[in-house]
Amino acid sequence: MELFYSSQISGQVALLDEQESRHCIKVLRHRLHDEIHFTDGKGRIYSGVLTKADMRQCEITVSKQQQDKQRNFHLHIGIAPTKAIDRFEWFLEKAAELGVEEITPLLCRHSERKNLNHERCEKILISGMKQSNRSRAPKLNELTSFNTAINFSEGTKAIAHCSNGNKHTLNEIIVSTNSLLLLIGPEGDFSDEEILLATETNFAPLTLGNARLRTETAAVHAASITYFLKN
Numbered sequence: 001m002e003l004f005y006s007s008q009i010s011g012q013v014a015l016l017d018e019q020e021s022r023h024c025i026k027v028l029r030h031r032l033h034d035e036i037h038f039t040d041g042k043g044r045i046y047s048g049v050l051t052k053a054d055m056r057q058c059e060i061t062v063s064k065q066q067q068d069k070q071r072n073f074h075l076h077i078g079i080a081p082t083k084a085i086d087r088f089e090w091f092l093e094k095a096a097e098l099g100v101e102e103i104t105p106l107l108c109r110h111s112e113r114k115n116l117n118h119e120r121c122e123k124i125l126i127s128g129m130k131q132s133n134r135s136r137a138p139k140l141n142e143l144t145s146f147n148t149a150i151n152f153s154e155g156t157k158a159i160a161h162c163s164n165g166n167k168h169t170l171n172e173i174i175v176s177t178n179s180l181l182l183l184i185g186p187e188g189d190f191s192d193e194e195i196l197l198a199t200e201t202n203f204a205p206l207t208l209g210n211a212r213l214r215t216e217t218a219a220v221h222a223a224s225i226t227y228f229l230k231n
Contacts, residue, residue, distance in 0.1 A: 158182050161189055
């Protein structure tokens with residue numbers, strides 16, 4: 001099913017922005033009165049008829065809507081954006097495909113990227129959502145300092161790091177919870193001070209395996225495990 005995205009829905013009328021409209025008319029060659037399926041990115045899927053076919057702004061008359069089922073689990077990944085932005089954007093795309101509920105970009109002591117184009121990141125999440133025929137895009141928070149993030153209120157909290165010590169596996173942590181905040185560090189890992197602060201704030205130390213994974217790989221690995229165990 002082709003799935004479009006609209007943030008402009010009022011009553012029985014929905015509008016597609018210019019990018020979505022161009023894709024609808026020029027790429028997929030839809031015409032007046034074609035049936036169109038779209039989502040608001042918040043769990044609702046709509047069906048309707050194309051009543052204005054314009055590459056600048058398409059109009060759809062809604063005939064049906066339904067609420068998509070939501071899994072009984074909330075995965076919130078706090079992740080330090082990578083220096084190479086294409087690697088972080090790859091993570092965003094995969095996070096949307098795997099149904100991650102929330103993402104917070106982290107500003108850590110060893111962070112090599114200290115700014116993000118929030119609007120571009122949102123577009124990548126929406127694209128990943130549509131690609132996988134999902135009706136929910138992950139909530140993307142603003143770039144947040146590590147010290148602020150460790151005080152987020154979540155059901156269960158864990159920090160993945162490469163330092164030595166006793167650690168839990170993700171399977172062990174998520175078996176008895178329906179909400180997890182998982183922190184993934186930058187290329188240089190979290191600092192010793194950050195790891196100590198997190199553990200003092202009830203974050204469980206976490207291992208994602210014996211191999212040392214890239215930041216974006218670690219996050220996708222965690223999202224994949226959660227996808228299979230909590231769907």
